[in-house]
Every structure is written in structure tokens, then in C-alpha cells.
Amino acid sequence: MNRIAFTLEDLQLEIAKTCAKGQIFQENVRLIAVSKRQSAQKVRQLANQGQIEFAENQLQEAQDKMAQLTDLKAKWHFIGAIQSRKCKAIAQQFDWVQSVDREKLIAKLNDARNSEQPPLNVCIQVNYFNEPQKSGAKPLEVQKLANIIINMPNLKLRGIMVLPPKQSEFSKQKQQFDEINDFYENLKLTYPQMDTLSMGMSSDFEAAILSGSTMIRVGTSLFGARQD
Ligand SMILES: *Cc1c(COP(=O)(O)O)cnc(C)c1O
Numbered sequence: 359m360n361r362i363a364f365t366l367e368d369l370q371l372e373i374a375k376t377c378a379k380g381q382i383f384q385e386n387v388r389l390i391a392v393s394k395r396q397s398a399q400k401v402r403q404l405a406n407q408g409q410i411e412f413a414e415n416q417l418q419e420a421q422d423k424m425a426q427l428t429d430l431k432a433k434w435h436f437i438g439a440i441q442s443r444k445c446k447a448i449a450q451q452f453d454w455v456q457s458v459d460r461e462k463l464i465a466k467l468n469d470a471r472n473s474e475q476p477p478l479n480v481c482i483q484v485n486y487f488n489e490p491q492k493s494g495a496k497p498l499e500v501q502k503l504a505n506i507i508i509n510m511p512n513l514k515l516r517g518i519m520v521l522p523p524k525q526s527e528f529s530k531q532k533q534q535f536d537e538i539n540d541f542y543e544n545l546k547l548t549y550p551q552m553d554t555l556s557m558g559m560s561s562d563f564e565a566a567i568l569s570g571s572t573m574i575r576v577g578t579s580l581f582g583a584r585q586d
Contacts, residue, residue, distance in 0.1 A: 364579040366407045373567065373574070380568040387567055390435055392559075392577030394419065395584035398426040404580065405430045413437045413456070413575055417444045424451065437519070437575065439493050446470040449478055449512075456481040456519040456556055459495045464506050464513070471512035480507055481519040481556055486538050489523060497541060504549055517554030517572070518542055524561065531562040535569030542570070 364372075369389070377384040392413045393401045401412055401423060410431065414420035415438025424434065435454040440463055448455060449470035458464065458480050471478045482503050485494030495503055500518065507515045518541075522534040535557060542555045558566025560579035567574065578584065 366404060366409055366580065369576065369580060372564070376564045376567045382567065386572055388573045390556075390573060390575045391580050392437070392575050393423070393581065394438075394577065395586070396577075396581040397585075398423045400581055401427060401432070402430065405432055411435060415439075415457075417447055421447070421451065435575075442466055450475070452478070454479040454481070454516070457483045457493070458503065458507070459483045459485075459493055461503060461506060464503065464510060468510035468512045473512060475512075477512050477514040479516045479554075480513050481517050481554055482507070482515075483519045483521075484538075484541075486520050486541065487522060487534070492521065494520070500545065501548065504545070508549065508551070515549060515551055517552040517556065518545070519556035521559075522557070526561075528565055531565035532569060535562075535566050535571065539570040 373387060373389065374384050377387060388411065390411045390413045391404055391409050394415045411433045413435040433453040435456055436448050436452045437456045440448060440457055442463060445463055445466035449467040450472060455467065455478060467478060482500055483494040484497060484500055485492045486497055488496060504515055507513050520538050522538065525531045525534065538557060539555065546552050554572050555570060556573040556575065557571045558574035560576050563574040563576060
């Protein structure tokens with residue numbers, strides 16, 4: 359079976375091993391399957407094996423997929439760049455938005471979320487290393503955004519999401535994640551409601567977990583290479 363690169367079971371085993379190594383409770387690390395540019399059929403296959411949370415980065419593509427999967431008890435995370443005209447659909451159709459990076463999106467997401475729905479879970483995307491080509495709030499802007507989010511009745515501030523520069527060496531990955539974890543722990547002193555540090559992908563989730571990640575976002579390792 360080579361449709362899925364790393365079976366869900368194998369990946370969970372790897373996560374368990376890493377947690378054991380770092381003396382971390384495995385329940386504290388959530389696995390999000392990044393299903394962008396993967397078929398609805400593959401999502402269904404993984405859901406049948408017990409995976410519940412999936413992430414997408416394009417609204418239209420996500421909507422097409424969700425429409426084919428309405429019978430699943432899936433939870434959906436939005437992790438892509440947010441265009442303000444798409445806030446309404448994103449706020450109503452996702453359980454989490456991890457890529458909030460500017461002030462003007464916040465009220466839009468709040469206003470669009472139906473008050474009968476549970477509050478929308480929000481992570482602030484932080485461009486921690488100030489990379490010019492990457493989206494995300496600057497570290498110094500995070501508190502301002504957090505203060506706005508906590509005052510929105512239909513939003514729930516959960517934490518931060520980061521995508522640090524790719525490093526092939528484990529020690530470099532770990533160093534970056536440690537730095538981000540310090541930043542997160544410091545934020546939590548002001549925002550104790552934060553419980554989510556979303557970091558780590560296929561190529562670096564072990565280092566992320568060992569540095570305190572509570573949510574890893576894995577795509578290619580689970581689903582195989584993406585379709586173009
Ligand atoms: C695509 C993507 C991932 C998953 O990347 P893989 O290397 O395929 O595991 C994680 N996070 C974000 C924000 C992404 O866009």
C-alpha cells in the first residue's frame with residue numbers, strides 16, 4: 359500500500375516514541391492531517407482509520423472536499439492565507455483558523471461566525487523569524503492581536519501557529535522551535551487561556567514535539583506527495 363506514505367498507525371507510533379523520549383504526554387500533542395491538494399477519497403480513507411482533524415489552505419478546494427464528506431465527523435482547520443472577502447465562509451465552515459495575522463480579519467471572522475455555533479478557535483500566525491516572503495504577524499504585533507481576539511464573543515483565542523524556515527539538521531530545527539516555545543510560554547503568562555502551540559510538519563515534527571509543540575500539521579508524510 360503506497361497510497362499513504364506513512365500509515366497513520368506508523369506516524370502515531372513515531373509521535374509516541376518522540377513523546378516518550380521527551381517525557382511528554384502523548385495526549386498533549388494533536389495530529390492535524392494536512393489534506394490540501396489531496397483527494398476527498400484519501401481524506402475519507404484516513405478518517406476511517408480514526409483521524410478526525412484535517413487542515414486546508416484554500417477555501418474553494420476545502421469547500422469542494424467538505425461537500426463530499428458531510429457524513430464524516432471531521433473537524434476542519436484553515437491554515438492558508440486569508441483574503442478578507444473569504445472571512446465569512448471561513449468563519450462559518452471551519453472549526454479552527456490558524457492563520458489570523460492582521461487586525462482587520464478579526465472582527466470580520468467574529469461577525470460572520472454564527473452565535474449558535476461554538477466559538478471559532480483561533481491561532482495567530484506568527485512570522486517569528488521575520489522572513490520577508492512569509493505571511494504571519496510580527497512577534498511584536500502578537501499581543502495587540504491577542505487583545506482584540508479575546509474581546510470577541512464568537513472567537514476563542516487558542517494560541518499561535520508558526521512555520522519557521524526549513525532546516526535539514528535536527529539541531530537547527532530544535533533551536534528554532536525552542537526559541538518559539540519560549541515566546542509562546544511568555545505569551546501564556548498574559549493569556550493563560552492559550553493552550554495551542556501549532557508547529558511541526560512532515561520534515562520536522564519530532565523536533566517540534568520535543569520543543570513543546572501541542573499541535574503538529576502533517577501532510578506529505580501521511581498522504582504522499584501532493585497533486586499539483
Ligand atoms: C502544507 C502545510 C503543512 C504540511 O506540510 P507537509 O510538509 O506536507 O507536512 C503544514 N502547515 C502549513 C501551514 C502548510 O501550508
